[in-house]
Amino acid sequence: MFTDILAATDLVRVSDNGVVAAAKLAENFHAKLHILHVLESSEARNRRKVRHFVTGEEIITSDAYEKQVADEIHAVYSPIVHSSVDGDIRVVAGFPWEEILRWSRRLKPGLIVMGPHSGRAAEKGVIRVAGKIGSTVEGVVTRENCPVMIINPAVQVKTAGFKRIIVGVDFSVSCECALAFAGQLAEKSDGRLFPFHMIPVPPYPKYSRENYETDLAAAKQRLTDFCGPFLGDLPHEYIVWGGALPHLEILSCAEKNQADLIVMGSHTKETQGKWYSGSVVERTGFRAACPVVVVTDPNALVPWDGDGLPDSAIGREKDRMIHVFTKDRRS
Structure with a gap:
């Protein structure tokens, strides 16, 4: 692989x-x-x-x-x-x-x-922003279509074979890439996949248990339809539950299922002239007790011409690895 x-x-x-x-x-x-x-x-x-x-x-x-x-x-x-x-x-x-x-x-x-942060942050006089990955990881994730694995200093990877893989799903193109990558990795490692989706639970008194059960059933069906083409015969288990903060629910899902890897799709965005990799990716990568792999949709990459390639070509080279991760690639 x-x-x-x-x-x-x-x-x-x-x-x-x-x-x-x-x-x-x-x-x-x-x-x-x-x-x-x-x-x-x-x-x-x-x-x-x-x-x-x-x-x-x-x-x-x-x-x-x-x-x-x-x-x-x-x-x-x-x-x-x-x-x-x-x-x-x-x-x-x-x-x-x-x-x-x-x-x-x-x-x-x-x-x-x-790693999520510089190991020499104090020496450099860098002030870490609580709950967020560092600028180096962010700079790479937002511009590189190769999967990026983030490993916290406290995480001990005892084996290279990942047997229980959580995949955060929000039904985006980046998640298609993440699912296909996770599927290939699970196949190589004889692992089991756990596609996870969080239902946003509104803080309204009128949102009843019946409303929640209806949303839960609809989300499970949508998750099955979305993930099915990428999983095939691979061992997997769909997980859906409600919550307010996706990154906390992903981390909770990983803990409950004893996951040894989390795979996520990244969504770059621009705020006041600065590009970000997405708050869920930032917060999950910073807090996770297992390695986190981030895969970014090539069409969402921030242009970078540091190696002489024109901006329009960055992330769209034919031989870049990300393209083999999507079985249903959109033109």
């Missing part, structure tokens, strides 16, 4: 949970693992000006310094990345989300693995 996996980390002398999980995935799928560390630029005018990973002093990076950082990273992961995992370590200077996108376009991985 995956031939190449890109794991992005901003840690040097400390193990990154995302890289460890990516190594297990690479071993399980016999994929090549690409570990990418971005030396974050101190200023836009000179992107080779970075902070030394030990002293914190501003320096102009060089081939020798980048090799030193790569050697440090190799020392951390050499006991973890076994000889059965083919891979490499790349150290580059620039702005993290841009470089992750740039190398994703070059390497064409089937999966990108990241």
Whole structure:
């Protein structure tokens, strides 16, 4: 399913949970693992000006310094990345989300693995926004049509085989992509799928139990009709219940069903000139006790021309992985 996996980390002398999980995935799928560390630029005018990973002093990076950082990273992961995992370590200077996108376009991985926030946020003087993923993940998710796996630092991925997969469904095109991806993953891992949909329960006294039961039955039928073409004969169980906040209900569903993976479709949106990946994705990815894979509909991607491709071509290249995830692709 995956031939190449890109794991992005901003840690040097400390193990990154995302890289460890990516190594297990690479071993399980016999994929090549690409570990990418971005030396974050101190200023836009000179992107080779970075902070030394030990002293914190501003320096102009060089081939020798980048090799030193790569050697440090190799020392951390050499006991973890076994000889059965083919891979490499790349150290580059620039702005993290841009470089992750740039190398994703070059390497064409089937999966990108990241943490929800910078592991060096305090060192950088970054103030985290409660309940939201970081700007690097957001920058990648809104512009990249390769599935992105978000792994919280506290999550321990003990096995690369995902047996119980929750798929958040809101009947969008992005959810079609998410369902098809989850189906392929479940087939490879002999897993079981749990498509989940939350019914919004209005806070009105006149909304009766009878109204709820009617909405529940209609939602279950709609979920069955929507998901059926993507699931085929795969083991699955439809779950529908009412709630007010989708991200909390998805997390609750994952906990109750002992899920080891959540798959979601992302919906990019623009607010006051800034693009966002969608509040449900942000809040779920930040709080989840298991890995979360985000798949974005190619037609919803934010244009990015950092690798020289025209804006109209971004996310619509014929060989991009996302297109194989949709069995009922709309033209």
